[in-house]
Amino acid sequence: MSQALYERRQEIFGRGAHLFYQEPLTLVRGDGVYLFDEDDRQYVDMYNNVPCIGHCHPHFVEAINSQVATLNVHNRYLHEGILSYAERLVATHHDGIESVVMSCTGTEANEVAMLMARTVTEGEGFICTNAAYHGNSAAVRQLTRARGSKLIKPIPFPESYRCDAQDKRQYFLDRVDEQLAAFKTENTKLAGMLICSLCANEGLPDIPQGFMREASERVRKAGGVVIADEVQAGLGRSGNWWGYEESDFIPDIVTMGKPLGAGVPLAATASSREYVEKFRLGSGYFNTFASSPLQAAAGNAVLDVFESEQLVRNSATVGRYLARQLESINEDVDHVGDTRQKGLFVAIEWVESRTTKKPDREGAVRIVNSLKDRGFLIGNAGAFGNVLKLRPPLVFEQDHADEFLNAYSDVVKA
Ligand SMILES: Cc1ncc(COP(=O)(O)O)c(C=O)c1O
Incomplete structure (x- = not known):
């Protein structure tokens, strides 16, 4: 670690600007699934989903360079690139997704979705986890x-590992019913439910089968709409185009971000033409950097690579391989309570012991740092910070998985 850079950062950003790893990394370049530090030491990136097509993909680099050198304006003009991008993006979704509002970050995409839901339902309340x-x-x-307020009511995140109800799906559906009833009692009209399709930040739980579909039906019946946050779950991550396909439900509104622009800020909120038009006419929404030719060049280049390198399929097949091998290593490790996988997204539940299932965040942090020392970058996340989170760029191949599995096996057995 460069102590001088660290101190300058503390000074200029202020303390509290979080860094990864006990010995923070100084990265200088990236190439495919690899990142390199100031001493040219190589790391396999198994954490970053934004560079979904791999770091510095030549097709992407050429596309954005050439766009910057040609035209880069805001969106009050007609432009072929942004329309073809929007059409391509919408075509990857289910039939009810017809039109799109572009923005720059996942936050903005969700902000637009909440406004859209409030406009079309004339309601205000949201259910989340x-x-x-x-x-x-x-x-x-x-x-x-x-924690619960007049407008925002949470349900415990749907999961199968710690829930000991006999009918887990019903247990979580009952929690949805309770919150819908609470809105009614408090005279708050429902706008909808906003939920990540894979509950990624919650720790990628095994969502009880049928929960998302049935919860969506209950929300619609109560007058709300269903927003799927695909910012982390989407664009091939689960081995499907979108996380809602994996979790088997049909959202009314979807929000997308992170990997869409592979590092160029690009996000989107998509829905039926009716909902999008109601939102646009009601809000006059404008976002200076959104729908620009540069965003279009980035987004189109990402989709080109998805098509030419079949990244959705790669996510499904390599993810399955990685998880199967991990399960066989984890069999003998009492600290691993559960190994969950959706495409190239793996969550390893690090616990004090299988019997207690007590989350062991400190242990997870130790594993993350030891793997970093071995040249593999992963993270710890989830509701209790104890879940080892593996979420590599989607160009991650079986050979990379094998390199990782060797190191992982040594580290967890030590
Ligand atoms: C599920 C999910 N939604 C939305 C966001 C917000 O995205 P952004 O940081 O681009 O605003 C994040 C960011 O981590 C996320 O994980």
């Missing part, structure tokens, strides 16, 4: 680990 993160604006952050 109790360990969610959907962004950091004043409105959206009310959903962060919400």
